Amino acid sequence: MSTPSSRKPDPTAETADALDSAVAPNRAAASKDPAIPAISIQGLVKSFGNVEVLKNIDLEVMPGQVVCVIGPSGSGKSTLLRCVNMLEEPTAGKIFVGEHEMTDPDVNIDQARRSIGMVFQQFNLFPHLSVLQNLTVAQMKVLKRSKSSAEQTARKNLERVGLAHRETAFPAQLSGGQQQRVAIARSLSMDPDLMLFDEPTSALDPELVGEVLAVMKGLVREGMTMMVVTHEMAFARDVADRVVFMDGGYIVEEGSAERVIGDPQHERTQAFLARVLNPTSVEEGDEFVAAPKPPAGQALPNPALDTHGNAFG
Numbered sequence: 001m002s003t004p005s006s007r008k009p010d011p012t013a014e015t016a017d018a019l020d021s022a023v024a025p026n027r028a029a030a031s032k033d034p035a036i037p038a039i040s041i042q043g044l045v046k047s048f049g050n051v052e053v054l055k056n057i058d059l060e061v062m063p064g065q066v067v068c069v070i071g072p073s074g075s076g077k078s079t080l081l082r083c084v085n086m087l088e089e090p091t092a093g094k095i096f097v098g099e100h101e102m103t104d105p106d107v108n109i110d111q112a113r114r115s116i117g118m119v120f121q122q123f124n125l126f127p128h129l130s131v132l133q134n135l136t137v138a139q140m141k142v143l144k145r146s147k148s149s150a151e152q153t154a155r156k157n158l159e160r161v162g163l164a165h166r167e168t169a170f171p172a173q174l175s176g177g178q179q180q181r182v183a184i185a186r187s188l189s190m191d192p193d194l195m196l197f198d199e200p201t202s203a204l205d206p207e208l209v210g211e212v213l214a215v216m217k218g219l220v221r222e223g224m225t226m227m228v229v230t231h232e233m234a235f236a237r238d239v240a241d242r243v244v245f246m247d248g249g250y251i252v253e254e255g256s257a258e259r260v261i262g263d264p265q266h267e268r269t270q271a272f273l274a275r276v277l278n279p280t281s282v283e284e285g286d287e288f289v290a291a292p293k294p295p296a297g298q299a300l301p302n303p304a305l306d307t308h309g310n311a312f313g
């Protein structure tokens with residue numbers, strides 16, 4: 001496991017340092033027991049109907065580790081992440097998050113999910129609530145915090161993402177990057193032990209990507225356990241303790257960022273990275289085509305408010 005000091009020099013260090021000063025470095029706090037994996041995925045299989053989209057996945061994330069998941073569209077990255085907090089129910093296999101077995105039918109799933117923050121590509125903020133209210137609603141509903149205690153936690157986390165001055169704004173008054181930072185602050189307000197990120201910057205205009213990555217780097221420096229699906233290879237190289245390359249529902253290759261991104265062994269990893277790192281090299285007939293989205297009627301589960309206050313839809 002890397003320590004913050006062993007990580008690579010950080011091109012956004014200035015911003016990350018500023019953010020860092022708002023969050024006391026506290027790697028130990030990220031783990032209750034450093035010997036117990038934060039996430040342990042064992043023989044995970046997930047099928048939608050007859051289609052097996054995750055095929056016997058084994059993966060472990062130790063407390064304080066940052067694991068970046070890369071791979072072509074349709075390879076199963078989001079499904080893997082969603083299985084971790086049981087937004088998708090695995091077809092076979094076991095998933096442990098800390099001491100909770102998520103796949104145990106008797107687990108208190110709401111309680112188990114509370115230790116997991118999740119940030120999606122879409123920010124899923126409530127448009128009719130202010131920034132502050134977006135951060136307090138789930139704290140009060142789910143954690144039963146008083147309004148003043150929820151607001152105190154919310155303000156601390158807005159400061160953490162550099163948005164203390166925008167608490168009265170409504171989502172529509174913010175840029176995409178700011179909205180995503182609010183979504184991160186909202187997740188942090190639930191005091192998660194680990195954070196799952198599913199392409200948190202891919203809906204953003206290029207000039208807004210950096211501010212969100214800087215916030216995420218601040219969390220890495222703080223010692224947050226993170227599993228991040230991303231196409232930002234420079235980010236993965238900078239922060240990941242481990243990079244996992246998925247294709248066709250399998251983990252094809254995993255290892256250090258230097259190894260997987262810098263010196264990929266498998267030809268599918270090589271082909272994927274060639275395309276991602278040099279998109280203009282894609283030629284007609286190349287095999288990495290966008291996966292078909294599920295038909296509208298079979299869209300992803302759609303609860304109004306999950307345990308982290310994420311509005312879906």
Ligand SMILES: Nc1ncnc2c1ncn2[C@@H]1O[C@H](COP(=O)(O)OP(=O)(O)OP(=O)(O)O)[C@@H](O)[C@H]1O
Pocket residue numbers: 048053071072073074075076077078079080291292293294298299300
């Ligand atoms: N709810 C669903 N019902 C049916 N099929 C689904 C559902 N969700 C995902 N799939 C299929 O499972 C496969 C894996 O999808 P997933 O979204 O996990 O891929 P991904 O690697 O995250 O892709 P992307 O990079 O485009 O986000 C795809 O073929 C997708 O069409």
Ligand SMILES: [Mg+2]
Pocket residue numbers: 077078079198
């Ligand atoms: Mg996805």
